[in-house]
Amino acid sequence: MAATADLAFEDLDDDEREAVRTLLFRLADDEYVTAERYTEWQVRAPTLESDLALANIAQDELGHARLWYDLLEDFGSEERELVWERPPEAWHHATLAELPYEEGGWADAVLRSYLYDVAEDLRLAAVEGSTYTRLRDRVETVENEEDYHLEHAQNWLERLVDADAGHDRVQAALDRLFPYALTLFAPADPEVEARIDELGLRDRTLSELRRDWLDRVVPYLESLGLDVPDPGDTDLPSAVGRDGEHTDHWNDLHEEFTRTYRDLDRQGTVRIMPDPDDT
């Protein structure tokens, strides 16, 4: 399909809609859950400037998640259903996003942000020319807000590896996070992935994106004197997230961020006027 095609929700059959949904859920959930974790740093980062930076980055990612959830609303759901009422097993973020930080693990936060933001950068570039118009129209806005995230992460990584203790902490974080970072490129369902590519929703396949990511991340981390695990010898963790399989940490996090919603007993739709179709 030509990259200039303009696909709208109404043009798609059920299989094609599933492809769009899969892609959108992945974009949205990665951003949302990453932001949930970032917020834990808001008052715990090593400098006040970093408190602010992480808070701001989290705000950006929540904003981006919202743009993608908006598009999922076209499929008939509302924001509350997509976020607070969706059971944990129906979330599709990579498990990298949901892992708790190691205690006091600023190196973990910084490295994770770097690993994720490079993937994000490549993934957004791959949908700049998406055939799904409403997605394509939002990419530039998101990209413009992403630049400084990488800058922030790299700036900190470079400072941390400068001292032995910092270097060792980044290395430990890398050993722990690397297999989880590879889940960013794990397919949800290979058939659906193929449909995403055939429809031209993105112009790089997941395995191409994985290769592009390794081409950027590995030399950079090595230039910092870090030992990067061999991706060929690295097994994916048992839970990759994309298929709804998550670590136990996710249940805890989900429980936590939906608690207030449930405490307020907001399970039901509040109807303030009769449904026009029923009157």
Add this chain to the structure above:
Amino acid sequence: MSSDTAADATYCTHTDYTEGDAATDLPATGEGSDGLAADVWEALHDVDDPEMPVSIVDLGLIYGVDVDESGDVRVDMTLTYTGCPARDMLTETVEERVAAVDGVESVDLRMVWAPDWSIEMVTEDGREQLREFGLSI
């Protein structure tokens, strides 16, 4: 409970996402519009940004207003920032103010994110007001 609610959520009125007359010249200010469209622009002009004393029209957030003869109004609007915490507040205000304009039957407010908002979208009047507010622009 909640999971069932999500799974059973089938009720959704038909929404038409076909592209209409998107504004081509930005910033759009409604200059030269008349009749109901001019009244709608005036109402929009009275809505200020929640953080700065400048109208959302002068800030360049309104990308287009489309009015048909039965009084159905479509407003295309963006925000300066995707993570804007005032999004609902602002969109609700816009919907209320436009709906209150004499002759308006319905309001269809659409969030648009292309083209990306930038400082270039601020009108001359807007720049003047922002300078008075203390921003260098």
